Amino acid sequence: MAIDWKERMLNKNEWANGWYRLLAAFYDFLFLSLVMILAAAGTTSWLMVSSQSPYDDAAGFSYYVWQNEFDLLLINWGILAIVFIGVHLLYVIRARRSFGMMIVDLHVYDEKAEKPSVWRLLYRELLKYILFPFMIVSFFKKERPIYEKITKTYLVK
Numbered sequence: 001m002a003i004d005w006k007e008r009m010l011n012k013n014e015w016a017n018g019w020y021r022l023l024a025a026f027y028d029f030l031f032l033s034l035v036m037i038l039a040a041a042g043t044t045s046w047l048m049v050s051s052q053s054p055y056d057d058a059a060g061f062s063y064y065v066w067q068n069e070f071d072l073l074l075i076n077w078g079i080l081a082i083v084f085i086g087v088h089l090l091y092v093i094r095a096r097r098s099f100g101m102m103i104v105d106l107h108v109y110d111e112k113a114e115k116p117s118v119w120r121l122l123y124r125e126l127l128k129y130i131l132f133p134f135m136i137v138s139f140f141k142k143e144r145p146i147y148e149k150i151t152k153t154y155l156v157k
Contacts, residue, residue: 008156
């Protein structure tokens with residue numbers, strides 16, 4: 001028995017409300033935090049090996065690197081930014097939804113009840129971060145957030 005996504009999208013009771021979105025965001029946060037902790041452990045180890053710091057303690061090492069080897073810190077932060085963006089976008093591109101959306105079982109569809117293109121999903125994710133405060137409207141009313149109206153997508157449970 002096939003699911004009629006068009007019918008579900010037109011039914012406001014099937015739209016993912018703010019609590020579903022918040023729960024999915026919480027799982028995304030947990031997953032990305034774990035990935036970032038592991039990546040930060042690796043890049044910090046690399047930083048300690050690559051640095052010429054004479055200090056063994058964390059405070060002295062941090063101060064020395066900040067003052068004398070700022071380029072290593074920029075490389076470290078750049079790698080962490082690439083890991084964050086890469087992991088998050090990998091799920092959006094490969095699975096067409098985020099890790100938290102998979103756990104909560106939320107689906108993104110366009111106005112034709114089809115899976116949106118990768119570019120539309122990437123645009124949606126970008127707008128979601130920029131317009132995050134406007135997600136609050138989905139807690140009080142059965143309305144789509146602004147970023148979904150702009151990208152012409154629906155988040156359906």
